[in-house]
Amino acid sequence: xxxxxxxxxxxxxxxxxxxxxxxxxxxxxxxxxxxxxxxxxxxxxxxxxxxxxxxxxxxxxxxxxxxxxxxxxxxxxxxxxxxxxxxxxxxxxxxxxxxxxxxxxxxxxxxxxxxxxxxxxxxxxxxxxxxxxxxxxxxxxxxxxxxxxxxxxxxxxxxxxxxxxxxxxxxxxxxxxxxxxxxxxxxxxxxxxxxxxxxxxxxxxxxxxxxxxxxxxxxxxxxxxxxxxxxxxxxxxxxxxxxxxxxxxxxxxxxxxxxxxxxxxx
Amino acid sequence: xxxxxxxxxxxxxxxxxxxxxxxxxxxxxxxxxxxxxxxxxxxxxxxxxxxxxxxxxxxxxxxxxxxxxxxxxxxxxxxxxxxxxxxxxxxxxxxx
Numbered sequence: 607x608x609x610x611x612x613x614x615x616x617x618x619x620x621x622x623x624x625x626x627x628x629x630x631x632x633x634x635x636x637x638x639x640x641x642x643x644x645x646x647x648x649x650x651x652x653x654x655x656x657x658x659x660x661x662x663x664x665x666x667x668x669x670x671x672x673x674x675x676x677x678x679x680x681x682x683x684x685x686x687x688x689x690x691x692x693x694x695x696x697x698x699x700x701x702x703x704x705x706x707x708x709x710x711x712x713x714x715x716x717x718x719x720x721x722x723x724x725x726x727x728x729x730x731x732x733x734x735x736x737x738x739x740x741x742x743x744x745x746x747x748x749x750x751x752x753x754x755x756x757x758x759x760x761x762x763x764x765x766x767x768x769x770x771x772x773x774x775x776x777x778x779x780x781x782x783x784x785x786x787x788x789x790x791x792x793x794x795x796x797x798x799x800x801x802x803x804x805x806x807x808x809x810x811x812x813x814x815x816x817x818x819x820x821x822x823x824x825x826x827x828x829x830x831x832x833x834x835x836x837x838x839x840x841x842x843x844x845x846x847x848x849x850x851x852x853x854x855x856x857x858x859x860x861x862x863x864x865x866x867x868x869x870x871x872x
Numbered sequence: 873x874x875x876x877x878x879x880x881x882x883x884x885x886x887x888x889x890x891x892x893x894x895x896x897x898x899x900x901x902x903x904x905x906x907x908x909x910x911x912x913x914x915x916x917x918x919x920x921x922x923x924x925x926x927x928x929x930x931x932x933x934x935x936x937x938x939x940x941x942x943x944x945x946x947x948x949x950x951x952x953x954x955x956x957x958x959x960x961x962x963x964x965x966x967x968x
Contacts, residue, residue: 617950619950623957624928651961658925658929661907775937798943800939834939836940
């Protein structure tokens with residue numbers, strides 16, 4: 607995606623939150639080198655985000671500091687094995703990097719061939735969940751979709767902020783990407799897709815929960831808005847269920863009638 | 873005023889370790905006050921700004937994932953992330 611310079615300014619927030627893809631991050635960093643306003647804003651945002659991190663930090667368990675200090679006092683230092691590697695730094699050019707979730711880790715997640723998975727860093731997610739609950743992330747329901755019921759909004763919020771939430775991303779065979787956020791404890795997931803191949807009026811996408819020996823009715827996905835389909839909530843999931851996507855007649859089918867475009871084991 | 877506040881913050885944070893160690897209760901209270909302040913500031917954001925920032929920052933979603941999961945155009949999410957950080961920055965009195 608190419609951005610005009612004026613649009614690049616707006617990426618400062620997403621950049622600091624490490625929410626940009628590799629290409630846009632590179633574009634923004636290139637822009638940053640020539641834009642004083644952006645550098646200033648990025649520095650301030652960085653400091654702001656650091657405060658967010660501090661707010662989510664949990665106090666260490668009772669006695670931990672004493673234990674660590676006591677252990678350190680009786681543990682001898684290891685000799686250096688080899689000279690420390692030089693840190694690569696490009697002189698004369700400031701490359702600002704957020705000091706939290708390592709952007710490289712985002713790119714280096716394991717990938718399968720046909721279905722591509724992304725497991726976001728969930729380290730500390732459980733501790734953070736408490737902080738998020740305190741923050742009251744979804745305390746106020748946004749009116750971001752006039753036709754979505756408050757109940758669905760609440761369900762989506764519950765899954766996205768669940769302490770055990772797992773995110774999977776799978777490439778859709780005919781084009782597009784699907785994102786699944788699942789909470790095994792709640793037995794539900796949120797499914798959303800972007801840039802799915804457009805369908806004629808006579809067809810629709812349906813999402814299926816497949817369980818050997820059981821026919822579970824599928825759900826028709828609403829037509830895309832701004833290239834995005836969903837989000838929809840799928841409930842009643844259990845271990846070893848599969849989540850699948852297929853193209854069906856517009857009035858829906860009682861079981862899949864075409865090839866699966868994704869087939870994800872939950 | 874912010875500059876004064878910040879230099880005051882720095883002075884507070886640059887107490888010798890022994891002094892901090894000597895008064896763990898005061899330290900804990902100060903940390904707690906800072907957390908409360910961040911939470912208060914988060915509460916001043918619009919729901920969409922807060923959702924976008926929290927999902928990206930605390931849960932590691934990319935902005936396009938946040939957009940898809942909340943059913944909002946991705947351009948809107950980018951803008952909300954920046955607007956939200958501007959509001960947080962001002963609320964926290966940060967100027968770099």
